[in-house]
Amino acid sequence: MTRFLRHLFLSLSxxxxxxxxxxxxxxxxxxxxxxxRDEARAxxxxxxxxxxxxxxxxxxxxxxxxxxDLRKVVREHVAKGETNDxxxxxxxxxxxxxxxxxxxxxxxxxxxxxxPALALxxxxxxxxxxxxxxSVTAPLPLDPDEQKRLDELSRGKGQxxx
Amino acid sequence: xxxxxxxxxxxxMAIPLAGAGIAGVAFWKMLSGMSAGSFDPHDIHAxxxxxxxxxxxxxxxxxxxxxxxxxxxxxxxxxLINFFASWCIPCxxxxxxxxxxxxxxxxxxxxxxxxPENAEGFITRAGNPYTRIASxxxxxxxxxxxxxxxxxxxxxxxxxxxxxxxxxxxxxxxxLNALKAVxxxxxA
Numbered sequence: 001m002t003r004f005l006r007h008l009f010l011s012l013s014x015x016x017x018x019x020x021x022x023x024x025x026x027x028x029x030x031x032x033x034x035x036x037r038d039e040a041r042a043x044x045x046x047x048x049x050x051x052x053x054x055x056x057x058x059x060x061x062x063x064x065x066x067x068x069d070l071r072k073v074v075r076e077h078v079a080k081g082e083t084n085d086x087x088x089x090x091x092x093x094x095x096x097x098x099x100x101x102x103x104x105x106x107x108x109x110x111x112x113x114x115x116p117a118l119a120l121x122x123x124x125x126x127x128x129x130x131x132x133x134x135s136v137t138a139p140l141p142l143d144p145d146e147q148k149r150l151d152e153l154s155r156g157k158g159q160x161x162x
Numbered sequence: 163x164x165x166x167x168x169x170x171x172x173x174x175m176a177i178p179l180a181g182a183g184i185a186g187v188a189f190w191k192m193l194s195g196m197s198a199g200s201f202d203p204h205d206i207h208a209x210x211x212x213x214x215x216x217x218x219x220x221x222x223x224x225x226x227x228x229x230x231x232x233x234x235x236x237x238x239x240x241x242l243i244n245f246f247a248s249w250c251i252p253c254x255x256x257x258x259x260x261x262x263x264x265x266x267x268x269x270x271x272x273x274x275x276x277x278p279e280n281a282e283g284f285i286t287r288a289g290n291p292y293t294r295i296a297s298x299x300x301x302x303x304x305x306x307x308x309x310x311x312x313x314x315x316x317x318x319x320x321x322x323x324x325x326x327x328x329x330x331x332x333x334x335x336x337x338l339n340a341l342k343a344v345x346x347x348x349x350a
Contacts, residue, residue: 052310065275066310069301094308096209 031068033075042078045087046071050099058101202336209308210327215318216306223273224282226295233294234270235322240348242269242341243316244292245304247276248284250312256331259338260291267317267345270294274312275301317344 033039043060049070051062059067059074070091077087091099103109111118142150166174195201215231222228234241244260246253260269271292273281278297285295298304307316310329317326326344328337 065301066305069305073302073305094305095310096308 031071031075033079038075038078041084042071042075045074045078045084048088048101049074049091050101052095052099210316210324213324215316215322215324216303218303218306220272220296220298220303223271223278223285223295223297225285225290226271226292228296229270229294231322234318235320237268237318238320240267240320240325240345241318242267243272243307243318244269245272245274245298245307245309245312245314246281246284247274247312248280249276250274252331252333253313254284254288256313256333257288257291259332261289263332263338263341264291266342268293271296272303273297274304274309275299315341317341317348319348 033042046060047058049059051057051059051064051067051070053064053066054062057067059070073090074087077090082090088100097103103112105113192201192203196203215234217231219230219232220228234243242263263269269291271285271294273295275298276284278299281295281297285292308327313331314329315327315332316324319325325348326341328340330337332338332341
């Protein structure tokens, strides 16, 4: 049973990880590069480039005219044997860092990149404070009057004396 | 239920209220910025201003004469480069503004991904605001300029320096005023 669950979990997570890459598809198969390795590299670069028309899609996902043109440009540069960094630089020179779907780490984006670690740290700090307080404020033992009242309440007599 | 001191209760109640307050102020600032023209959510953050023009040589688009980056660099007065297309509705909308801008600055047009006959028909119908017109049939020169859509305009100083870049039509008062503010500063 656990083996089955583990397999199920593994295949589900693989599916979830792979889905975005399966979904990347060019409009027209003739756009694709003949060498599958080149094509995969071009798709990986394109997935990192913002479609400036739709803004929240990558150029690989978008069917806008400009996205198609930029896909073509990426494939031309890949075919010429340029590195990923060279192609990214070519795009950034023309369209600025806005075209990169993952912004580079600069002073302006430091908070953005640091936020996951910062949030984790704040969460751990909150948890630490709360756990410490809970151990300090352990309930005090009841005094005899309180114990008597608790016994009455447990017997169901609590409602009579308000 | 453990007891909460009144000051702590007030503090806990204030957190969501403060959050809502901050969000409210942020939205108000965005909306007022949008109507004042200082904030544009569609802004493409293109870094063209401050750079030099890319190298290109484009064929003529009737009824005008084509041009190259060399022609543009040799100008002694600022030139407004306007990317347009006959299939682009905002380009039709900004035509009246371009026709009146023509009196203040020379405008050179580049037809973006347009059939030559369609572009010619459009310019003839609209009344031609352009001194020279080139055709970028494939849209590849536009990519070198950093164009992300039409209409998009660049103000070029003598020597080929891009001193202003605006996305969107000049029928929008904010775009027009931004250009005029730059024009007022450059020696015409």
